[in-house]
Structures are given as C-alpha cells and as structure tokens.
Amino acid sequence: MTAAGNPAVATSAGRPLAGGRRLSLDWLGAVPFLAYVGLFLLLPSAIVGFGAFFNADSTFTLENFGHLSRSYVVRATIDTTVISAVTALAGAALGALLAYAIVTGSPNGLLRRLVVSASGVLAQFGGVTLAFAFIASIGPAGFVYLFAQAHGLDYYAHGIWLFERSGLGLVYLYFQIPLMVLVFLPALDGIKPQWREATESLGGNTWHYWRHIAGPILFPSFLGAALLLFANAFSAYATAQALINQGQPMLSQQIAGALSSEVGAVEPGFAKAIAIEMIVIVTLVTVLYSLLQRRTSRWL
C-alpha cells in the first residue's frame, strides 16, 4: 500500500529539487535587493577595479598591480590571510562551543538571553575602543599586567606581543567569538533532540551521534560561519590601526597607507589595486568554501 502523495519526482542525484521552470514575475520581489547590491556593492567595486588600471595622470597602466609584488605588500598579504584564517577558525571553534553551551541550557533562560545580547554588542565592538580596552587591561601599562607581574608572571618577558600580529589576533577574537555565537545559534537551534534519541535507540552512542548525525548536519553552517568570520577579520581596519601603527601588517592598513602616504607620493591607483587583491582573495576563499562544502556533504 502506498500513500496517494504527489507522483515520484526524485532527482537522480537525490538532492532537494529546485523550483520549476516557468514564466513568472517572482523576480520582481528581488528588485530592491538587486538595486541595493548594484548600488552599494557592485558599483563601488567596479569603480575601484577600473581605477586600479590608471595612474595619477589618468593614463592606462598595469603598474599598480606590479607594485603588489613589493615585499611589504606580500608580507601584509600573508599576515592578513593568516591572522584572518587563524582568528576565523579559532573564533568559530570557541564560538561554536559557547553557542552549544547556551543551547543545552533552557531556551528562554537568563544565560541565553545574557550571552545573546552581550554577543550582539561585542560583535560590533572594534576600533579604537576595543584596542584601548586591551591596552588598558592587559597592555604593558595595564592593571592586569602590573598585577600579574607583581605576582611573578611576566607575560611580556619575551617582548610585547600585544602590539604584534599575535596580539592583533587575540584582540580580533574578542569580536570573532561573539559573531560566531550569533550566526551559529540558529543552526544549533535547528538540531532536534529526537535525532539524538533516535540515534541511541538505533544503537549509536554519543560519538556516533556527533560523527554521523549532528556533525554532518552542522558542518556546512559551521564552515559558512567561519567564512564570514574570515571576511570580517580580513576587512577590519580600525582595530588594527589603533593597536599597531608600525609595520601595518594588515592589507586594509596598506590601502590607507597608499592613500595618505607620509613617506612618498599618494598612490590612489595602487590602493585600488590592493583593494582588488583583497576582493580576489575573499572570492578565492569563498570558492574554496563552496567546493569543500560540496565535497563534505557527500562524504559525511
């Protein structure tokens, strides 16, 4: 006996079906969105992209891109990518754990409301304020450091790492983790307790549950959230600028440097070329992400 449902329309790949193909005006609803994207994302990108091919005299040149091979730009590219990747992965892992701790508590509990609203604020916390908070607390003149030092713990014994790349990574985690909590909570909320109980009744233990059920279901969201965190760190400027004003390890700082050069000429075309480089890197990571996601959804 079979259900009188709709006729079988399973796709060969078994993936969820896309909508039918027919003439419709559904796209009309997307017009405001597309206009917004066009005006505030594509247009500026196009202007930047276009400008990167001209020098100060408005003549066409590829020189700006040639400058990208300057050693300090290469250095900044590596630093920015590494700091962004590390803080994205660490932030995603720690944020996911924190979010998990929250959902295992009561759904309307005080802890959850507290952490969610705090995350909402902290995820936006950045720039001079954030840098100052760190400098004033754990910085070399901060009260935490002075206290620790007085008790025999001199965590700057091998150099003041707070004003270096590792310090910047630590400060970034401060907004990366709350951002992860915010974007990952909905995915965790979608996990049904019945899945765990079904796993148990089918003979699986906690490891099986995470390995075969919760892990694979959550992994795409986790990866997507980590990508968002990467882009978030990658494009951050004010925090890095406030914390580290020597060496300028971040690409966003290099753009600022090229636009307001203290040492040499102002190079707007070069700044635009760096911006293009940043767009390319984020695009590459996004492509990598979608490839990885497609593969893992098949494996797991």
Place this chain on the structure above:
Amino acid sequence: MTERSGVEVRLENLVRRYGTVTALDGLSLTIAPGELVALLGPSGCGKTTALRLLAGLEEADGGRVVIAGKDVTGLPTSRRNVGMVFQAYSLFPHMVAWENVAFGLQMRKVGAAERKKRALEALELVGLGRVANRYANQMSGGQQQRVALARALAIRPQVLLLDEPLSALDAKVRARLRDEIRRIQLEVGITTLFVTHDQEEALAIADRVGVMQSGRLEQLGPPTLVYTRPATPFVAEFVGLTNRLAGTVKGGAVEVRGVRLPLVQPDIADGPATALVRPEAVSLASRADAEEGPLVGAVLTVAFLGAVSRVTVDLGDTTVLAQMPTSAASQYPAGTKVRLELRSDPVLIQREEPVATAS
C-alpha cells in the same frame, strides 16, 4: 541477533519524579509477547514518561523494566534493542529514506551491501520502496512517519515503541496509517507499546488499552471492555462520552429519573449518587406531545456524524445525549417533544468521595 518478535515486557512499579511533579507513581504493566498495548490518557498523565523509561531515555526513580525476562533497568537505550517512532521530525535530514533506515544496521556493523538490501526491504514493508532516495523534506508527513517505522523495525528490535506517531498528521492519513501500523505490527509479531491521547486511535489499534491518570494505570483491558465496562468513573468519562445523571443507590441498583439500572460496582452504599450513562444506552422512544414525566423533554440539537447521529435532549433540569443510527435520529428534528428510554446496562456510580480505583 536477537529474536525479532514475541518477547514479554514488564514494567514493575515504575516511579519517576521531576522535582515536585510525580510523572509516574508506581506504574505496573505487563505486555504479552507480540501484543500491542495502547497507553491512553489526558495530557501530562505520564504516558510519554512511561515509554521513555521503557526505552531507557529517562532513568527510573524506582521500579524495574524487564524485557524478555532480563532486567534492563540500568542499561542505556543503545543496548536495549528497542525500536522507536517519535511524534514527528525524527528522520535524519541529511540522509535519504533508505540511508535513514540503514543507519541502525550500520551501528550494528552490518556490511554496506547487506545494509542497503535490508533497508529497501524494510521500506517495502511499509509500502515506500519508491521513495527510497528522497530526503525527509521531500516526503509528506505520513511518508516520513512510515520511513521512521521502517527505520525502527529494520534493526529487528525486541520491542517497538511509538509515542503519538500520528498526532502531527491530518485525520484521513491518520486513520489509514493507524491501520497500517497495526497490519505491520501483526505481520512482524513484535511486542509494541503505543502511546496516544486519542481514544479512538487507542481503541482501534490495540489488543489491550491501558488508561492512565496521574502516573498510574486506571484500567487495562481489551478495547471493548474498557469502553463497555469502564472500571472507574475516570475511565468512563475519558473513554467515550458519558451522561452524568443524578440518582439514588438502593438495594444494589440505582434509580435514575424513575428507572432502575443495575450497578457495575456491586458494593456501593445506598444514598444519592451520580450515574454515568453512555449515549448509546439512551434512546428516543416516541413522540410524546402530550406526556409529562422525568424522561420527557424536547430535542435541542441533532449532530450528524455519518452513520450515527447524536441528539441532545433538554429535560428541563439537565440535558442528555443520545446516540442512534442517523435514520432513527432523522425522525426527531430539533424542537420535537420526546420521551427517553434508558437501556438497563450496568452503570458506574460517581460519588463526591473518591471511589476505590482498580489499578
């Protein structure tokens, strides 16, 4: 692998508390090999708790769970060999139907080819071979529940547990799937506990129905017995509709509106009491335009329910429900003056002081 069917399940004096709430208050229930027992009761009476204790998803504060003669009270769910079907949304969303069904076999280290073969067999059993490659979100609610049933059965459990598996479905699908669950259960011969708050469902599907209240079993018996011979007023009121009529107990019978009816409970003391009378035991005797008397009244409403109809009659001081074939009811449109007759079935008596309950 263990024998698929026909083991006895015993719940012995189970107690479960949540803080100050006693969800189960000494529940004892024996399910015979291959039997389907439906637990029926109002919301919060402890049905789900009983099932979860049997599954091992909750720990008992007292009592024992015995499956096939083996005490499993301390065993985790994964080692109890029970198949479970939940209310809804229990299919793994990232696996197609057959992968869901095969998952339990994978946990039991069955080889990949054998796994798929047995999963497809289980899907055939529930009539869903053709949706084997669909994800949960591509199936109707009824199909999802059938896949869940196939998944539970594929591991050849000793006991099948269903917690309101049909309550998220619409009425028509519900009735059909209910019958199908019963057919499959009989075919497989598996000992089954079916939890529901829908009395019609319980009466239709079960070998025996257990009616629960406040964490205890009020009555356990075959559907017909629970319906026609409710052991307690609570069961009488919860299962089916009941008229509550004032009367007087005297000499082993109760007099209700001038009619003497036999008693279910023989040892009721004399005195005023409320008699519980089923609508089917009430019939409309005649048009009674000229008559007067305690059983004469006017038809208020006629509710058409298909083959039968339910007539509400206003007797002045109370209203009485009568149920009869629609053909009979159609002779008495609203407003008609009628005289009621009470069939002399044994009736239950309810008193202010609690009546001794069977358990």
